[in-house]
Amino acid sequence: MSRFLRASILLLLLMSCGRSDFTAPRNLDDACSIVSERPAYWRAMKATERRWGIPVQVQMATIHQESSFIGNARTPHQFMLGIIPMGRQSSAYGYSQALDGTWEEYQKDTGRHRARRDRIEDATDFMGWYMSKSASGLGISPHDAANQYLAYHEGRSGYARGSYRQKPWLMNVANRVASRATRYQAQLAICRG
Known part of the structure; x- marks a missing residue:
C-alpha cells in the first residue's frame, strides 16, 4: 500500500471520528420518535430533570422552538444593503441557542468549563x-x-420587567411552546410511561 493511500485512509478515519451529527431527528412532532431515534437526547434530558427539576417535555419544547434540534444552529446573518454580510443577529448557538455571555455565566457557575x-x-x-x-x-x-x-x-430581567407584553408575536410563540410541551408530555407518557 502506498504512503499516499495509507495517509489518505488515516486522514479519513480521523475526520470521521471528529464529526458530530448535528441534524435534526426525522419527526419533530412525535416525542417518542425523537427519543427512539436519539436515545442520547432522552438520557440527557432525564439527567437534567433529575439535577434541576425541569421536566423533559419543557426542555424538548424549548429546544424545538430554539433550534429544531439542530446541534449547531446559529442565528441568520445580517446584511447591509441586502448583500454585504455584517455578522450574525446574535451569538446564540447550539441546541439551546445560548448566548455567549449567558453560556460563560453557566460555565462559571457550574464549573463545567468544557x-x-x-x-x-x-x-x-x-x-x-x-x-x-x-x-x-x-x-x-x-x-x-x-x-x-x-x-x-427575554432574559430573567426582561421577563421581570414584562418586556414580552409588548411583543404579541412572542406571546404566540410561548403559547405554541406550551402546547408542544403538553403534546410531548402525553406522547412520552405512552412510550416512556
Whole structure:
C-alpha cells in the first residue's frame, strides 16, 4: 500500500471520528420518535430533570422552538444593503441557542468549563440551570412551559420587567411552546410511561 493511500485512509478515519451529527431527528412532532431515534437526547434530558427539576417535555419544547434540534444552529446573518454580510443577529448557538455571555455565566457557575453548546448533554444541562434560576428567582413553575420560555427568550430581567407584553408575536410563540410541551408530555407518557 502506498504512503499516499495509507495517509489518505488515516486522514479519513480521523475526520470521521471528529464529526458530530448535528441534524435534526426525522419527526419533530412525535416525542417518542425523537427519543427512539436519539436515545442520547432522552438520557440527557432525564439527567437534567433529575439535577434541576425541569421536566423533559419543557426542555424538548424549548429546544424545538430554539433550534429544531439542530446541534449547531446559529442565528441568520445580517446584511447591509441586502448583500454585504455584517455578522450574525446574535451569538446564540447550539441546541439551546445560548448566548455567549449567558453560556460563560453557566460555565462559571457550574464549573463545567468544557461544556459545549453543540452537545445535547451540555445544552440540556444549561437549559435546566437557567430555568431553575427562573423558577427560584421569578417564581415560575418548572412545569410552566410558556412562562419558562418567555423568561428564557427575554432574559430573567426582561421577563421581570414584562418586556414580552409588548411583543404579541412572542406571546404566540410561548403559547405554541406550551402546547408542544403538553403534546410531548402525553406522547412520552405512552412510550416512556
